[in-house]
Amino acid sequence: MTTTHDSLRLGSGCGCGGSGECADRAEVRERPRWFAGQLVGPQDLTGAQTWMLDRLRRHNRMLHGWGVDCGLGVAPAQDSAGWPVPWMVRVTAGYALAPTGDEILVDCPVTVDVRLGEIGDDGCAPTADSWCAPVRRRRDPVKVYYLAVRYDETMTVPVRSTVCGCGCDDEPQCEYSRVREGYAFTVLDSLPDGYGSDPGELEEALTCTPATRRQGTRSCPACACSPWVVLADLTLTGTGEVTVDQRAHRRFLASFGRYGFFCAGQRLGCLQVVAINRGASGREAELVKAFQTNDTGTVDALVGQGIGVLGTVQLSTDGPDPAALDELVQRVTDIVATRAPTGADLWLDEDWPERGGLGEQAAEQTVTALLGRAGFPPQSAPVVVNFSGMPCGARLFVSSGPPPTLGCIEVVALIQGLELTDEARLFEFFQAGDVANVDALVARGIGQMGTVSFTAGGANKAEFDSTAATARTFLQGFPPAPGTVLWVDSDWPGRGSAAQAQAQAVSTRLLDVAGLPQQDRLPPQQINFSGAPCGVRLFVRRSAPVIN
Known part of the structure; x- marks a missing residue:
């Protein structure tokens, strides 16, 4: 059958260019040229x-x-x-x-x-x-x-x-x-x-x-x-x-009519990062328990209130949002510096449209980059969970425990000018370099103002505040005397490491809070003393009041 009409075929033959013959005609390649006054x-x-x-x-x-x-x-x-x-x-x-x-x-x-x-x-x-x-x-x-x-x-x-x-x-x-x-x-x-x-x-x-x-x-x-x-x-x-x-002899064109692309990145959802701080208290402890027991409903509720949330980064085919990723890297780096990282877990919402597609790939690549830059342990295999993940669809949990204690600082008062007291003998033994007798008196509590334990993240706050308050009272009650010094036990495993640097930083801050002037402080000294378990001892020196 032919569904046809009156034909007026304008050069529609099979020649190279449709000349109507199987060969080109020269006139086919001639086009009219128009000029003023031409009879057309x-x-x-x-x-x-x-x-x-x-x-x-x-x-x-x-x-x-x-x-x-x-x-x-x-x-x-x-x-x-x-x-x-x-x-x-x-x-x-x-x-x-x-x-x-x-x-x-x-x-x-x-x-x-x-x-x-x-x-x-x-x-x-x-x-x-x-x-x-x-x-x-x-x-x-x-x-x-x-x-x-x-x-x-x-x-x-x-x-x-x-x-x-x-x-x-x-x-x-x-x-x-x-x-x-x-x-x-x-x-x-x-x-x-x-x-x-x-x-x-x-x-x-x-x-x-x-x-x-x-x-x-x-x-x-x-x-x-x-x-x-x-x-x-x-x-x-x-x-x-x-x-x-239809397939036996149908010849198809190699066509690009259905294909194209956009330069704007395609949005793929977002990645939410949540901190699981083991050993925490209050609402954070509730979050830890819910996470450990896979109570996704409670996790959703607490995360929805902002508990443990470190931030969110948008995902797209152009990659994650750089500014948001940098901010998250810094926050996870802080966890690495102040706590003991234990692992990372990636949740994928089972209803997330991008699960198994570009969104999931972008989420995994972003997690790998984030943890690698922050120095955090790699995440375990992603887990598909029915959680309230929209619009993000992906949630990363970075788990950490309390940081290990690096040591502690014994803060000891030295009073110059006393007589016939244990405090007087403590000062005399200190001046004479009699480390053994100093150890013996300090072990009995003579001159003790407090002990401050510290980790990589800093000092124990309660111990620091109590000891700093006692030191401030001591400094305000006695006349100035230069010679405050930090002893570092030569047998302390943390000597010469980041632990010693942290001990010196905590000691400096404690003296600043207590109000001791810089000119009254001496450089740290390496001493073979009985410093276990602390490894560091801070002697705060003052003069006995003069009685007229």
Whole structure:
């Protein structure tokens, strides 16, 4: 069958550029040139159209090839009740390029009667003459037929034209003023020209193949003189039942029409980071318990109140938000510096649309970067959990315990100028460098103002505040005397390490809080004294009051 119209084919043949022959014509590559005062006739204007159309056809053939781009699906036709209609197939809307370079646009679904065939080379145009109507043909049940489509044109919109003559008998004539572009279907007995040729290799379009190296160039596309594009193979029964095979000989275009990209990053959700501080008290202790028992409801409620939340970082195909990630790295680094990291766990919300996709990949990559930069132990395998993760979809728990105690500082009062007391003997032994007797008296509590334990994160707050208050009272009650000094036990494992640096920092801050001037302080001394378990002893020196 041919769904066709009166044809006015403007250079739509199979030549290289659609010249109508299998060879180029020089005039096809000539375009009209307009100038002032030029006498322009129909041939000139039609020539401009012909030149442009042939140029577009040549472009399509050389750069895009031919075949089906999209749509044009074929299936047996059905009636309103869903029953097959004998001898009928239905073709969906779609787009193709013909071997001649013509565009074939089927803009709505159509039904084709497979008994109606093409008459002649170009088909029978439906005119007012009913004798030229398509004729139903017998179809052989054992034969394979081919449903094909081609580009077609129809002359439309007739108007009266004035004949440019001088005689009295010149009568107005009827001329068509428009050319409507369309399509025509047919059922072929054999494959058209071009379907037996090699469709070519994608490699030839993208790189230098051995054949290209050998020839020094690439061959031009072969000229296919048939305008038909096969959509499906058809087999029929004597009762009109149609079997459709769309894949056997359907040639597809290599098309990029469905593909594109945006430079803006695609949002993929966010990653929430929560601290699990083992050994904490209050609401944080509730969070720790809920996390350890997998009580996701309680975890959601506490996290929703901000308990333990370190921050959130947005995820996208461009990567995580740099500023938010930097801030989280600093906060997790602080945990590493002040507590004992024990592990990291990544929760993925089972209802998160990005789970298993780009969002999950971005979350895992962000977690790896975050923990690596902060020096935190790597996370365990992600766990899928039904938690209230939206809009983030991913939640990272960084767990840590109380930091290990690095040591402690004994703060001892030295009073210069006393007589006949244990405090006087303590000062005398200190001055004489009698470490053993100093140890003995301090062990009995002589001069003791307090002990401050410290970790990598700093001093125990309660011990620090109590000892600093006692030292402040002592300094305010006695006259100044230079010589306050820090002893560091030479056998202390923390000597020379970060523990000693932290001990010196805590001692300095304690003296600052107590109000001891800088000029009254001496540099630390390495002494072999009985400093266990503290390893550090701070002697705060003052003079006995003078009694007149």
